Amino acid sequence: MKQIVIVGGGAAGLMAAAIAGREGARVILIEKMNMVGKKMGITGKGRCNITNSADMSEFIHNTPGNGKFLYGVYERFSNTDLLNLLHSWGLKTKVERGGRVFPESDSALEVRNTFIKVLKKYGVQVHTNESVQKIVVQNDKVTGVVTDKESYACDAVIIATGGKSYPLTGSTGDGYKLAALLGHTITDIRPSLVPIVIKEQWVKNIMGLSLRNVEVSIISKGKTQSSMFGEMMFTHFGVTGPTILSLSHTVGKLLRKKNTNPITISINLKPALTAEVLDKRLQKDFELYSKKQLINGMKDLLPQNLIPIVIGLAELDSHKPINQITKEERLRLCHVLQHMTLTVEGLRPVEEAIVTSGGISLKEFNPKTMESKLVQGLYGAGEVLDIDAFTGGYNLQAAFSTGYVAAMHIVHGDD
Structure with missing residues (x-):
């Protein structure tokens, strides 16, 4: 035996x-x-x-x-x-x-x-x-x-x-x-399957916010290195959730290579829509809320605490009346909705990794x-x-x- x-x-x-x-x-x-x-x-x-x-x-x-x-x-x-x-x-x-x-x-x-x-x-x-x-x-x-x-x-x-x-x-x-x-x-x-640390400080303001049905891409040297569709979540140090954990493998590989900086994460908040369809959707919402301020006219499109951040990234005035928003400003907003960018600082330590x-x-x-x-x-x-x-x-x-x-x-x- x-x-x-x-x-x-x-x-x-x-x-x-x-x-x-x-x-x-x-x-x-x-x-x-x-x-x-x-x-x-x-x-x-x-x-x-x-x-x-x-x-x-x-x-x-x-x-x-x-x-x-x-x-x-x-x-x-x-x-x-x-x-x-x-x-x-x-x-x-x-x-x-x-x-x-x-x-x-x-x-x-x-x-x-x-x-x-x-x-x-x-x-x-x-x-x-x-x-x-x-x-x-x-x-x-x-x-x-x-x-x-x-x-x-x-x-x-x-x-x-x-x-x-x-x-x-x-x-x-x-x-x-x-x-x-x-x-x-x-x-x-x-570490593999580990949360990602982000440079931007505004992530702390939406700590705990989960996003579903988004497309998350890792960008380096102007190219998309890896993409994933699904869920993610903001934390006090950056981002986590199923898509982020899986993409952390790619980030880890890029961090070990030379000359890959900066590594960025691009989030498409509306991956099911083309840019044209999204613009039409925004125009529809703007017509509906034309007398309101911009910050109050996007409640049908995004979670409440994400709205000021998206407006800020599009470099717009959140208190501007919607009927005064120009086409160029609206298109800027559309761009941010489909290319919300975060800068990767690193990965959380191996002790926090799932694998x-x-x-x-x-x-x-x-x-x-x-x-x-x-x-x-x-x-x-x-x-x-x-x-x-x-x-x-x-x-x-x-x-x-x-x-x-x-x-x-x-x-x-x-x-």
């Missing part, structure tokens, strides 16, 4: 432990926090976006951080395989907008509890409040693990410690140290088995590896699939 130690009780570690236990291995799961699945319990605003219903090729496309590495992994364990497995464990799911899959109960805790129940069923030993200090290797082969409490002999170890984001859930980069001690390369650790970009180099792992090419019996799974995806369930699927593939290979080899 194979003896396996799994380091880290997040999504990848829980899946690996459940599968290895199911396949008959003796499994010890070591988690330094006081419970497993802590980060999983807060993902998706506490609802846990388990995966996406998209085709697996879309998963690769939505994983800008080394998505191609996952081809072999997804062939062995796809989103359909994951959902079939979770359903067989009694977890009911539903699909929402954008193909996002959530538990029917809308509770991330139910997902975590499902895994805990399965680990008990398969006799997995779960050790919480215990921290792995080193992985023991003899003759280039894993032979054991030493923690702050005990030493364990084993045939294989899976490092599934997560990245460096959300340190309060236990993701503090421990896995990078363990892998580096065994000769593995750690790539540059950066970490960078990690243990994938060049040193077999994409079909998740086994290290440097040390026999050493495996990597989940966010500790140099893999990161956009929001929408893609990151959790990567964690579940790599954990599954690692466990199956340890128990059954290449058959």
Whole structure:
């Protein structure tokens, strides 16, 4: 019977432990926090976006951080395989907008509890409040693990410690140290899926304002580098929300390059309308409110607290009577409504990111088995590896699939 130690009780570690236990291995799961699945319990605003219903090729496309590495992994364990497995464990799911899959109960805790129940069923030993200090290797082969409490002999170890984001859930980069001690390369650790810091001070005035159905574009060197349609929100330091988090990957790449400044964000507040149609719409509103001041004539078009900002950006007098607004001024207003510009100052720190970009180099792992090419019996799974995806369930699927593939290979080899 194979003896396996799994380091880290997040999504990848829980899946690996459940599968290895199911396949008959003796499994010890070591988690330094006081419970497993802590980060999983807060993902998706506490609802846990388990995966996406998209085709697996879309998963690769939505994983800008080394998505191609996952081809072999997804062939062995796809989103359909994951959902079939979770359903067989009694977890009911539903699909929402954008193909996002959530538990029917809308509770991330139910997902975590499902895994805990399965680990008990398969006799997995779960050790919480215990921290792995080193992985023991003899003759280039894993032979054991030493923690702050005990030493364990084993045939294989899976490092599934997560990245460096959300340190309060236990993701503090421990896995990078363990892998580096065994000769593995750690790539540059950066935030991904992270809010963006903005130079303009007026964002503070509309802190908390959410915008829906807007198009957000990242501009550098006069070119659109990336665009996304959806929701965003203003904060005291800048912007956040689904579109911003996904576009932060592009911003991060541009910030690391030379001569990309300034990087700007252009927001189209009315992406469904052409410039001509928007102008006609504005003329209609202006006719309706012709006797009012400009600030009171745009209430049908924009959220109340955004109106003075848009007028200011168009360099217009908010108290000017609407019937005195010239065509040139109106067109300026139209332009701002479709090209509201913000200047990027940087990204929030990695600790505030949903996902970490960078990690243990994938060049040193077999994409079909998740086994290290440097040390026999050493495996990597989940966010500790140099893999990161956009929001929408893609990151959790990567964690579940790599954990599954690692466990199956340890128990059954290449058959």
